[in-house]
Amino acid sequence: MPTEAAIAIQQLSKSYEESGRRHRIFSGLNLEVSRGEFIVLLGRSGSGKSTLLNLISGIDPPDSGSVIINGTDITALSEHGRTLFRRHHLGFIFQSYNLIPTLMVAENLLLPLELIKPLTQTDRDKVEALLNKLGLADRSDTYPDRLSGGEQQRVAIARALIHDPDLILADEPTGNLDLETGRQVLALLDTLVKKAGKTLIMATHSREVIGQADRIVSIRDKSLVSVDEFRP
Ligand SMILES: Nc1ncnc2c1ncn2[C@@H]1O[C@H](COP(=O)(O)OP(=O)(O)OP(=O)(O)O)[C@@H](O)[C@H]1O
Numbered sequence: 181m182p183t184e185a186a187i188a189i190q191q192l193s194k195s196y197e198e199s200g201r202r203h204r205i206f207s208g209l210n211l212e213v214s215r216g217e218f219i220v221l222l223g224r225s226g227s228g229k230s231t232l233l234n235l236i237s238g239i240d241p242p243d244s245g246s247v248i249i250n251g252t253d254i255t256a257l258s259e260h261g262r263t264l265f266r267r268h269h270l271g272f273i274f275q276s277y278n279l280i281p282t283l284m285v286a287e288n289l290l291l292p293l294e295l296i297k298p299l300t301q302t303d304r305d306k307v308e309a310l311l312n313k314l315g316l317a318d319r320s321d322t323y324p325d326r327l328s329g330g331e332q333q334r335v336a337i338a339r340a341l342i343h344d345p346d347l348i349l350a351d352e353p354t355g356n357l358d359l360e361t362g363r364q365v366l367a368l369l370d371t372l373v374k375k376a377g378k379t380l381i382m383a384t385h386s387r388e389v390i391g392q393a394d395r396i397v398s399i400r401d402k403s404l405v406s407v408d409e410f411r412p
């Protein structure tokens with residue numbers, strides 16, 4: 181059903197099977213996120229933050245419930261349909277980067293563009309400009325395994341943003357960055373939300389990030405709760 185919200189999560193449940201046993205991660209999660217909202221997702225390690233982001237992105241299917249993005253119920257799409265939807269609408273910054281080891285930095289960024297349409301010089305210029313913005317201008321012809329953790333994280337961020345998605349999901353995107361670089365990355369993401377109207381959901385433990393969010397939610401006891409104790 182069409183909805184005004186950028187994201188509507190309805191009665192979402194997920195469990196994993198482990199040695200023949202069902203291990204419930206969470207159940208009955210509900211959340212509505214407006215366009216242009218910056219949501220911080222908290223929860224202890226193992227509470228299911230990455231799992232939830234994987235469901236919102238359509239990388240994994242839920243056991244039950246739905247995820248509606250810009251009016252499209254992605255949980256009703258085939259796996260291929262979800263992949264196509266993701267390519268066009270979503271930028272995902274993975275906790276473990278997931279860069280393609282056989283592609284150089286610039287090629288890692290060109291790939292999401294190439295999956296949408298044939299590459300042009302404008303695309304190459306865009307890649308160069310974004311790498312420049314993230315302090316990676318001289319790393320474009322390097323393979324990911326030659327980069328530091330923080331450099332890989334910034335490449336992962338650039339790759340998630342290069343196709344200008346309206347929704348950005350970020351899993352601990354500043355976890356491996358020094359304070360100053362983390363601030364720059366946060367400022368970039370914050371600008372995308374405030375000026376370009378992007379919607380951002382970020383899993384993080386960083387107090388600094390928490391302070392900039394429009395809203396804070398947390399996974400507790402397998403449910404999603406609103407949090408305001410971090411507010412000044
Ligand atoms: N593919 C999988 N198969 C089985 N169990 C899984 C799978 N993925 C995640 N889990 C389990 O689901 C639970 C939640 O994991 P998840 O990675 O979502 O936590 P998290 O909140 O992101 O933690 P962290 O803060 O450490 O990143 C964990 O107990 C984990 O072992």
Ligand SMILES: [Mg+2]
Binds near residue numbers: 229230
């Ligand atoms: Mg995680």
